[in-house]
Amino acid sequence: MKMTLSKLGIGLDARVVRLEACGPLQQRLLALGLLPGMSVKLVRVAPLGDPIAIEFQNQCVALRKAEADSIEVELLEK
Amino acid sequence: MLSGNFCKMSTQRLPLVALIGNPNTGKSTLFNALTGLRQRIGNYPGVTVAKKSGFLVLPGFGRIEIIDLPGMYSLSATSLDERIVLDALCGRLGGVPRPDAIVCVADASNLLRNLFLASQVAELGLPMMLVLNQADIASKHGMEMDTAKISARLGGIPVVAVSAWHGTGLPMLRTGMAELLQKQPCMERLAWHPCVHEALALLRDGLRRGGVAAPIPDVELQRLLFDSAGHLADGVRGHLNENVSLDALVRGARELVRHAGFNPLAAEPLLHYERMRRVLDGAVSVHPPMDTFSKWLDGILLNRVFGTAIFFVAMVIVFASVFHLASFPQGWMEGFFSLAKKHTGVWLKDWPVLQSLVGNGIIDGVGAFLGFLPQILILFFFIALLEGTGYMARAAFLMDKLFSWCGLNGKSFVPMLSGYACSVPSVLSTRTIEDPKARLATIFIIPFMSCSARLPVYSLMISAFLVPQIGSVGGTLVLVGMYFVGLFVALPLAWLLTRHVLKVGRQPFLLVLPRYQTPKARDVLWSIWQAGLEFVKRAGTIIFAITVIVWALLYFPHNEATTQRARSEFVAEQAALSGQTPAQVEAAIEASALGQEPGPLSVALEGRVEAAHIEDSYLGRFGRFVQPIFAPAGFDWKITVGILASFPAREVIVSTLSTTYSLGGDAGADSGTLHSAMSKSTWADGARAGRPIFTIPVVLGIMFFFALCSQCGATLSVIVREAGLRWAVASFLCMSFLAWLAAVFCFQIGSLFF
Numbered sequence: 001m002k003m004t005l006s007k008l009g010i011g012l013d014a015r016v017v018r019l020e021a022c023g024p025l026q027q028r029l030l031a032l033g034l035l036p037g038m039s040v041k042l043v044r045v046a047p048l049g050d051p052i053a054i055e056f057q058n059q060c061v062a063l064r065k066a067e068a069d070s071i072e073v074e075l076l077e078k
Numbered sequence: 079m080l081s082g083n084f085c086k087m088s089t090q091r092l093p094l095v096a097l098i099g100n101p102n103t104g105k106s107t108l109f110n111a112l113t114g115l116r117q118r119i120g121n122y123p124g125v126t127v128a129k130k131s132g133f134l135v136l137p138g139f140g141r142i143e144i145i146d147l148p149g150m151y152s153l154s155a156t157s158l159d160e161r162i163v164l165d166a167l168c169g170r171l172g173g174v175p176r177p178d179a180i181v182c183v184a185d186a187s188n189l190l191r192n193l194f195l196a197s198q199v200a201e202l203g204l205p206m207m208l209v210l211n212q213a214d215i216a217s218k219h220g221m222e223m224d225t226a227k228i229s230a231r232l233g234g235i236p237v238v239a240v241s242a243w244h245g246t247g248l249p250m251l252r253t254g255m256a257e258l259l260q261k262q263p264c265m266e267r268l269a270w271h272p273c274v275h276e277a278l279a280l281l282r283d284g285l286r287r288g289g290v291a292a293p294i295p296d297v298e299l300q301r302l303l304f305d306s307a308g309h310l311a312d313g314v315r316g317h318l319n320e321n322v323s324l325d326a327l328v329r330g331a332r333e334l335v336r337h338a339g340f341n342p343l344a345a346e347p348l349l350h351y352e353r354m355r356r357v358l359d360g361a362v363s364v365h366p367p368m369d370t371f372s373k374w375l376d377g378i379l380l381n382r383v384f385g386t387a388i389f390f391v392a393m394v395i396v397f398a399s400v401f402h403l404a405s406f407p408q409g410w411m412e413g414f415f416s417l418a419k420k421h422t423g424v425w426l427k428d429w430p431v432l433q434s435l436v437g438n439g440i441i442d443g444v445g446a447f448l449g450f451l452p453q454i455l456i457l458f459f460f461i462a463l464l465e466g467t468g469y470m471a472r473a474a475f476l477m478d479k480l481f482s483w484c485g486l487n488g489k490s491f492v493p494m495l496s497g498y499a500c501s502v503p504s505v506l507s508t509r510t511i512e513d514p515k516a517r518l519a520t521i522f523i524i525p526f527m528s529c530s531a532r533l534p535v536y537s538l539m540i541s542a543f544l545v546p547q548i549g550s551v552g553g554t555l556v557l558v559g560m561y562f563v564g565l566f567v568a569l570p571l572a573w574l575l576t577r578h579v580l581k582v583g584r585q586p587f588l589l590v591l592p593r594y595q596t597p598k599a600r601d602v603l604w605s606i607w608q609a610g611l612e613f614v615k616r617a618g619t620i621i622f623a624i625t626v627i628v629w630a631l632l633y634f635p636h637n638e639a640t641t642q643r644a645r646s647e648f649v650a651e652q653a654a655l656s657g658q659t660p661a662q663v664e665a666a667i668e669a670s671a672l673g674q675e676p677g678p679l680s681v682a683l684e685g686r687v688e689a690a691h692i693e694d695s696y697l698g699r700f701g702r703f704v705q706p707i708f709a710p711a712g713f714d715w716k717i718t719v720g721i722l723a724s725f726p727a728r729e730v731i732v733s734t735l736s737t738t739y740s741l742g743g744d745a746g747a748d749s750g751t752l753h754s755a756m757s758k759s760t761w762a763d764g765a766r767a768g769r770p771i772f773t774i775p776v777v778l779g780i781m782f783f784f785a786l787c788s789q790c791g792a793t794l795s796v797i798v799r800e801a802g803l804r805w806a807v808a809s810f811l812c813m814s815f816l817a818w819l820a821a822v823f824c825f826q827i828g829s830l831f832f
């Protein structure tokens with residue numbers, strides 16, 4: 001099932017589908033190692049509802065929902 | 079060519095080694111461990127990024143200089159820090175020669191990401207070595223690293239595993255650095271797909287034909303090709319002929335890459351990561367699992383209930399420490415300076431100009447900036463702790479939503495909160511905000527936070543005028559309200575700034591939550607020391623100068639005629655009051671002045687003379703001249719002069735008012751005599767002649783004015799330091815205008831009711 005990263009439920013694993021628009025945010029995520037095909041997990045939402053924290057490649061990174069909207073992922077079936 | 083250059087340089091200057099790496103890799107700890115205290119702290123020309131360099135002696139090689147470049151994840155430069163690194167590595171930074179070699183520090187527990195940067199930097203073609211830091215943590219997680227294998231796969235560059243925290247592996251690192259400078263091994267560059275070479279050649283030719291004379295190195299062409307928004311493009315565009323479009327050129331080059339089946343904006347990290355995965359394959363036993371301790375702690379510290387509660391407790395501790403803890407050393411300093419003032423006053427009493435210059439100019443000036451030091455040191459202690467442990471990123475995560483709507487981000491919270499104690503350290507602490515837009519906006523709004531120097535003004539006004547009318551509960555409510563005035567003005571202002579004024583490119587909010595760590599005491603102490611030293615060196619002189627200038631404006635011309643006139647007026651007044659002859663009053667004054675402690679009559683006379691001199695001083699004249707500007711706010715010339723005199727430091731208003739109301743400069747905010755003198759004062763002439771000056775609307779107007787006005791030379795001087803003169807001027811004008819507007823508004827609306 002395809003969706004954007006911000007719609008992913010807490011604790012769910014997904015796979016990055018592709019980075020269509022490659023703006024500064026995507027380029028920064030790529031530099032951190034969030035490459036297409038890589039698995040990513042939404043670990044936490046901040047107490048005020050934004051930003052979200054995601055985990056990939058042994059690291060935890062926070063980004064805002066509005067910006068996470070531009071990243072398309074595919075839910076991994078357990 | 080490189081070695082030739084190198085030999086030539088070594089006769090002129092020390093070999094320069096640049097330390098690069100991701101943030102939170104322990105790079106600065108390593109730098110401190112290598113250099114000890116042989117460091118030099120400065121700034122890169124024209125920007126506020128701190129430049130840290132130091133010296134060390136390598137075994138079998140000799141003395142070298144080492145520069146600690148800001149941490150970064152990628153060469154694709156968007157933030158100021160990243161531009162500095164790229165410019166420094168390319169030798170395009172004024173005052174910093176191109177490094178002779180690079181030491182890339184990598185976090186052993188996240189090698190792949192760290193090696194991505196190394197692989198990018200290898201494109202520079204500079205001699206390079208790799209330091210795998212935090213090797214102890216990695217091996218604790220059961221990770222084994224074959225440094226020889228990694229070295230061989232990277233083209234034979236030195237690779238050493240160290241722990242900067244424990245100081246292990248440092249001798250090996252020094253030997254490796256000596257080898258690096260002697261043999262100058264370069265890391266093997268990525269074997270690019272032919273399409274990238276073609277694209278780079280296209281760019282190179284296009285730029286040459288477009289009039290860019292100097293050959294552009296590959297690494298910079300790659301930035302043009304791969305980065306969606308790079309700062310290099312702006313630099314190159316300036317050198318191009320008008321008829322050549324850089325965008326079209328880059329588009330053409332990207333088309334070549336796309337044609338070969340790659341997304342040009344994603345190809346670079348994909349290829350570097352793929353390469354480094356091959357390099358690490360079999361050279362590293364297991365990738366350590368994500369730090370379970372950090373995960374567990376995040377579960378608590380980022381929890382909706384506990385996390386928020388712990389955050390607020392932590393912030394209360396930070397704020398209370400900056401606010402209260404600093405008051406002790408400040409009290410000692412004040413005691414010391416008033417003692418110094420008293421003694422120099424006695425020594426210099428035969429030279430009144432010198433006495434006043436030393437007492438009210440020089441000693442007050444030195445006191446003015448040293449008084450900020452305790453707050454700076456305490457705040458920077460906590461910042462170093464918050465950053466060093468990794469909690470700062472979590473605090474930003476928790477608070478971001480509160481600030482994102484007005485263009486700030488979570489990292490604005492700590493500087494804004496500490497702004498309630500003092501703007502000076504807070505403005506300095508905005509360096510933790512990476513996004514330049516949010517950083518500038520935060521610097522701009524910090525001075526609106528109600529700092530501790532506003533409290534004496536509020537408490538004087540509230541206790542003298544409001545409490546008698548609305549009671550102490552009402553007074554307390556007004557005091558609490560005053561603490562929110564600045565915030566309510568500042569946040570919409572930040573919104574306006576980031577939305578419509580600031581032309582700085584917005585950076586996406588991306589926050590790496592690093593592993594929790596125990597900061598090293600040496601690193602914490604060192605960063606506090608640097609913050610204090612830099613403040614005294616840079617801001618100190620400006621604050622000192624402002625204080626002395628305002629002293630001079632308040633002191634001169636200091637005519638003898640003014641003294642005589644004030645004296646004869648005083649004598650005449652006293653004579654009328656007591657029914658004595660003027661001669662008898664003169665005699666009584668003489669007698670009063672003779673005792674060990676001057677009597678009340680001579681003190682009153684002194685106060686009267688001082689007030690007359692202030693009225694006649696250049697600032698006093700100017701105050702009366704500009705008083706019409708403040709007339710719509712209901713301020714008389716005494717308040718106006720008080721406001722003008724308190725531009726270097728707002729708390730000065732209390733002593734200026736007590737002087738102009740002829741009480742002598744020592745009356746405090748809680749002094750009953752000042753209260754009654756002020757409440758008894760009435761308008762001498764004009765439409766409101768005979769009516770009291772300090773009515774409720776005027777008092778509220780003064781409070782609003784002080785809540786919003788930019789009356790702090792120290793803050794302005796650190797804004798000059800951190801954001802540039804333009805920003806300091808803008809801040810000054812904007813705040814002063816808003817303050818005036820608020821005071822006028824208060825008086826005009828209030829006068830309808832009172």
